[in-house]
Amino acid sequence: MAQYMPSEHLALPQRPGLQDVVLQLFKHHSITEPVLVPAVAEPLLVMVLAGSAIVEERALGGEWESAEVNVGDFYLTSTDLPYEMRWQTRGGETFEVMHLYLAHSLLDQASRDVWGSQAGPVSFLDISGGQDELVRMLLEQLRLELVERHEPSPLFVHSLAQALTVHLIRTYRDPHATTRRSNALQAYKLRRVIDMMNARLAEDFSLAQLAEAAQLSEYHFSRLFKRATGVSPSQYFIRLRMARARQLLLDTDQSVIDIGMEVGYSSPSHFSQVFRREVGVTPSAYRSPGRARGSVV
Template sequence: MFVKVYSRLNKQEPFLVPAVREPLIVWVMSGEAVVEERDLDGEWVANTVTLGDFFLTRSPTPYEMRWRAIGEAPFQVMHLYLSVPLFERVAYDVLGCAAPPALRDISGGKDTQLSHLLSLIHQELTSEGKGSQLFIQGLAQTLAVHLIRNYASSEAPDDRQNALPGFKLRRAVAHLEEKLAEPFNLAQLAETVGMSEFHLSRLFKKATGLSPSRYLIRQRIARAQLLLQETDTSIIEIGMSVGYASPSHFAQVFRRETGLPPSHYRRG
């Protein structure tokens, strides 16, 4: 199980939710927001969510999300990935099947029991010096049972043997984010993840819809957008901090990705 808590900006630009092997739950811990989702280049679909609402996905294809917070409370969410081995063991115990079932995609759902389990997991993980690994493992198994009992799909499970494991994707993304200001180096990225360049490129694109180099460009521009919104740093310095020594090249890439030159984006 992998858990991460995010305190979100009031307005989040579109970002990719990758397709990985693990089921993903996004649980709203605080605040209220209008959250929009879409398939790549598809139409946006909006849901208004508040404390306790959740998203569930085990989508075989990547998609995009964005949101706008409502009200004064900070919009805070928890991301939780259940490991594939755990999910498979629980599926076999509950259903007697070797392959775990497909799960229905849920957007802005309400589930009191699920919220209670997620709250217990968060409390246990954040307790100072008192967290129990055994208790966490029990909660993770209980959570997997709950998902299979309540959200299993009648559709045949998708083939995920060739999907990129979530921990390898997270390692690759973390490496790219650390190297935003450096030239793209696929060989170094593949070595960090522990895969061949060919297999990393193929599975990374399957997970995110983008090649590693294209994903790096998206991350560079997302960082630049954040700096333009939240700092007074000069546009030239921002461009250099995300890997563009030439201001004209930075402006060209930024406009291609966002539809606006950096100066207009900052004023907006």
């Protein structure tokens, strides 16, 4: 999930009833700004679908660590804190990745199956740029079923996710971890509220509506959202507005005033003030002739 949405987040059809897994697809171009990976309740798998790139990771405010990755390579993480990733593709290629979150209900079931009475909280080793043919095959099958099928089979999706989870527990379980996050925002709830934010950029921010969508109190929702993303819901909403404005400034000929109104600012001066605070330059300067139309920054 992109904090500043620097990449193309490929829209997927809603799949009611499929909450055991949350799948997202991203397409990245030559150079991107950091992508925020939220610290949600579920572990995250990231697999490279196309292209190759130098991938860098860091804790918020930390030092970058880099690795070269290619098609089929994967990342596995269950961090308690949000962190950042960024990519530089090889040879100007498009770099496509999929994100998959696995529900704790799957982890608990797989843990009991593998460990029986010795089953306990499950945490995983951090894997960066790993290679595992079974992980690759199962993730690809999940992608095909959830993306390509007009009506995916919940039973088939659940079976694939179960097989994947058992393999991860057998192969990548952290034997030294004794605890697991129990008080974190679930990935499907985070996706739901961010989708709602994106659909309502022109409207006033409403914490009450977002909390209701997440089925949480406003206080509890705000706390868990900030824990997941590192910023408050209102600040995240502003950043989504600015990301949309940046896209419109680069990819359309709409006036700055119209763009400001499209992302919720009826006052051009207020829009310019917020844009400059968040991006570092005014909207007009951001759209200067020196910037290549359609470039990703």
